[in-house]
Amino acid sequence: MVNGVNGVGGCSDGGSSSGSNSVSVTQARELKRRRVDLLSDDGVETHQNTPQTALPGRRCFVTVGATAGFRALLDEVSTAGFCLCLAEHGYTTLEVQCGPDEAAFAERVARLSDDDKHGIAIRSFGYTGNMQAHILNCRGQAGVRPAGCVISHGGTGTVGEVLGVGAPLIVVANPTLMDNHQLELAESLEEQNVAVHGRIGSLAAAIDRVAERIIQGTLDALPPYCPPSFPVPATDRITLFDWMVLTCYPDELAAQMHIADLDQAEADFAQQQQQAQQVSSQENNGLAQLD
Amino acid sequence: MDEIRKMLEDIGPDRFALFVYLGLIGIAILSIAGFFLLSWSWIVAIANVFIAFVIWRHVSLRRAHPRPETGRRWISRRNPSTPNTAGLPAVYFLYILGSGGHTSEMLETIKRKFVPQANAHRRYLITTGDQDSLDRLVKLECLIRRCLPGGDPRVGTVDTFRVPRARRVHQPLWTAPLSCLATAVHAVNALTREPDCRPATRHGAQFKYPHVVITNGPATGFVVCLVGHLLKLFYLVPAESRLKMVYVESWARCRSLSLTGRLFLWTGIADVFCVQHEDLARRTRGALYVGRVAAPLAPPG
Secondary structure, three states, X not given: OHHHHHHHHHHHHHHHHOHHHHHHHHHHHHHHHHHHHHHHHHHHHHHHHOOHHHOOOEEEEEEXXXXXXXXXXXXXXXXXXXXXXXXXXXXXXXXXXOHHHHHHHHHHHHHOOHHHHOOOEEEEEOOOOOHHHHHHOOOOEOOOEOOOEEEEEOOHXXXXXXXXXXXXXXXXXXXXXXXXXXXXXXXXHHHOOOOEEEOOOOHHXXXXXXXXXXXXXXXXXXXXXXXXXXOOOOOOOOOHHHHHHHOOOHHHHHHHHHHHHHHHHHHHHHHHHHHHHHHHHHHHHHHHHHO | OHHHHHHOOEOOOOHHHHHHHHHHHHHHHHHHHHHHHOOHHHHHHHHHHHHHHHHHHHHHHHHOOOOHHHHHHHHHOOOOOOOOOOOOOOEEEEEEOOOHHHHHHHHHHHHHHOOOOOOEEEEXXXXXXXXXXXXXXXXXXXXXXXXXXXXXXXXXXXXXXXXXXXXXXXXXXXXXXXXXHHHHHHHHHHHHOOXXXXXXXXXXXXXXXXXXXXXXXXHHHHHHHHHHHHHHHOOOOOOOOOOEEEEEOOOOOOOOOOHHHXXXXXXXXXXXXXXXXXXXXXXXXXXXXXXXXXXOOOOOO
């Protein structure tokens, strides 16, 4: 709770450094207050079960992808205001995959004073062969670590990987790419409510919304991650390409299409019969009750 | 791991491709000579015949493509025993890996469609200098080998081909044609060179050309498919039984088509044009909605 009090003092600092964000700052304050309340409610319970100190702090992982650089995002996460926002929400580590701009990012971080960092440990690197390990560090797991968040560019590779793992995700579209196509995905994911659409200039607000999602959902206490089974079960398999191979052998295609149609008809028939049975049994029950 | 890496090493050019190049150079020389020797009326007449032939072939090839309704019918048949390609003499896929996100999507698609069978050959097309894609590809091949007992023939066979990139990220569009030409020259090799691990002495012409070419959005994919289409157009490859082209629009595109997607749709060279968002499928004529095939399914819970 001491941390929270510090946070309030820091919050007004953040407000003065970026006056235009006054709305988001008040929102953040409000949210944080709620979070502190929630923690104090839960605090009693968790103290009885497991000591809370065993869990590490939240982690934030920022990635710009393997292909193109994304300076605007790197500049935004290396500001005192952003570090403050992270600290307020209980984050302790910020990991950044910088792509081609590693040197520039390191320089910006070096210019931040210890006060500016608000106790956030910042690590950066250019590329990594093992993205999944970094993403898993942000996935909340019961009794191991609280949920952090991944701030990603809108590339499908990274976004798909993060959603597959189940870590909280902020998607920031990189506007310098061809027809700004990443914006579409970011908006669509926000609509489907599977990720937060972060905008350059107001990333702190996105962090607040992730915190909201973590509180509302079960993201802090997921079961251990198990990778999807391979080869995939026959019911989930993509069959279109195999049908395309069969088009090279028309006789075989016709034969298999016939089998598939027959099977489908059989399945439909069985389903219809089952439905009819259900309806009739319901009617019988109704009659029995009337009697 | 190193074994697989060695196996995935690039294999060289092919005699057939050499004939194609020599033929192209010959046609170029002939047409230049003809330009100076023949009268204008002859040049115009020959050009007209040529254009009419190309258009007729193109239209008849497009007619032979499966319609989206057929595709929907295929997808809706969720029966584990069909389609069954294990009994065919050969199943040969060519996957075009782009870079970054395109590669991730493609590898995910391959993972989701993989089924172990001994008659399968996979060829991967990688752009030169794309070490990242190669590394991830090696990981996928390791995964495939790990799920089968050692020495099981059902892992199938693999090889890779390098082609120069058609358009780098941020490369201006006006320099793209030059780099596309370099890609096209190499694409002929990739499409026609028969795999070393499936020699003609053992398999005849079964593995000569890929059955299905799958691409998902890099410009390189369009150039390779265009070359494939031209090969079919001029009867260099049997059109009815080889080089079926499947375009899968990137999962990133929810409301509008990408440039490559528009090119594929406009030229109609893809046998099947797939999109992964229902909204986009409704807006695009001739597109087949296939669901989320290129991104991992969300974990339960």
